[in-house]
Amino acid sequence: MSTTTYREAMREALRDALQRDERVFLMGEDVGAYGGCFAVSLGLLEEFGPGRVRDTPLSESAFVGAGIGAALGGMRPIVEIMTVNFSLLALDQIMNNAATLLHMSGGQCNVPLVIRMTTGAGRQLAAQHSHSLEGWYAHIPGIRVVTPATIDDARWMLWTALEDPDPVLVFEHGGLYGTEGELDESLGPVDLDRAAVRRAGTDVSIITYGGTLAMALDAAARLAERGVDAEVIDLRTLRPLDDETVLGSVARTHRAVIVDEGWRSGSISAELSARITEHAFYDLDAPVGRVCSAEVPMPYARHLEQAALPGVDGVLRAVEELGLRG
């Protein structure tokens, strides 16, 4: 074990991938000379050269599509998109090609492409740099959507993603890059099909992922002070969802609160709620609760942004509404 940051863990994952497999290359806006918008790829250009750490023009559709083509041509590209909002400029390539080519070609054209992007709010970046659209992407059959929330997952998910024969979208919450923690250096490839129980508990299942995991764990600690024993589940992968872990937890706790920084309507939280009511209705002692972002474009002013985001108080209230007052 060693202490590191999420950013450094992600950089180490990139370095490891570039060292391990000569088919791997990284491309995106400012990944090279600038060192990455969030300094994730700092130093990699110097280490691996401009052929494998490629700065691109501001052409999201072209460089994502080029990643798809390069994957079809036998490479293992890692494409970085600066933020999820910018990924909308590449949505044609992600949806109409990356997610579709395998099926449309009758199984001939798998696309082993990894696309990394920053998601989420909390840094006063307003309504074109702060949204959480990973749930939207999870709507699309043919892609895998992963959301590393911990230092270990930041370090180890990438290699597993690169071994996937199909496209994997990695959503990195912008608020996580600076977080410090212990890295298990011996972990190696991780199972991307499984959610993780980050805190075991018996009274309520708090189901979350990515940028809100730490907040959910804080809420669980507060609940413990009140005598409420919360289980916290980190989904890790939004597509395919690990129904077994979620439903198994709800079967034990009989209550569920979903915490999602995305908007509520038509969201991954709605999907989870539907699955729980479809498959675990008779296990429930109370309706499924949800704590999501307010349905507004993310505002700039700090107090408004904080008011729009899910927080510990919201989670505590949602748990109380399930009849758990401690």
Next chain:
Amino acid sequence: MSGIDPAHGLHLLEQMLRVRRMEERCAELYTQAKIRGFLHLYVGEEAVAAGVIGQLDADDAVVATYREHGHALLKGTPMTEILAEMYGVVEGCSRGRGGSMHLFDVAHRVYGGNAIVGGGLPVAVGLALADRLAGRDRVTACFFGEGAVAEGEFHESMNLAALWDLPVLLCCENNLYAMGTALARSESETDIAIKAAAYEMPAWPVDGMDVLAVERAAARAVEAVRGGGGPHFLELRTYRFRAHSMYDPERYRDKAEVRQWREQDPIDRLAGQLRGAGDLDDEGMAGIEARVVAEVDAAVAFAEAGTLEPVESLSRFVVSDRPGGAG
């Protein structure tokens, strides 16, 4: 006519006729409801695919549009599998999951069949990038219509291909209409080769109704691209004789204009040249026609005998086959 090797001229003629007769049969099959969905025919534009793809090696790649039956056929996809694909049967080159607009055949390096205008360009750039990174001297030919020139993906891809000096041949099939929108109604600058020149890319306008002219230009361009000369651009000036798709009543163009272009039919033109040189007579033409019709008949019979994929495999190929499956 001097300058054409007779055997080669006859080969080009037969290649264009294979496309023409296949497409005509597709139209008939569509009216019989054997083929459904959208169907976009290449009739009139055959010289473009025949002239360009004839200059590619087996290992070179093609990325095309939703009007791609001819490109797949000429790159090597058997006509049987193309017809079967349109019948929606498992023997089709995309196992019936793609249909007319999405012919894929990786064994012959045919990467679709892209039905988003401009959407194939970034993929072609990426295939070329993979070849560059792997040190292979393959060429990727990307076909798109002049309508794609209005898309952002066109400009992004042109820039990236030129910036990175990638081995891609960009073939703009300028048939003057983006569905029903005439070029002059959609572009402020209608000279498309000028746009390519703005990306520092060698760009040549070519008479796309003259297969020999297309072939000459393609030969030069492919050689340059393969030799490390970076991307090249051909603007192939052509015309679609039939409707955009089977649903198109053609309100946007005059019948006289279509007649005028039909006088430049690339097949008649080459046949006339070969006849003039004494390399083709009625008997020779009948022999070619008979071979082509036999191929089309066999392809239709193959498709008719095709089998439907069991509905139980509906969700196959959403993600790659793997133990346990996920998705």
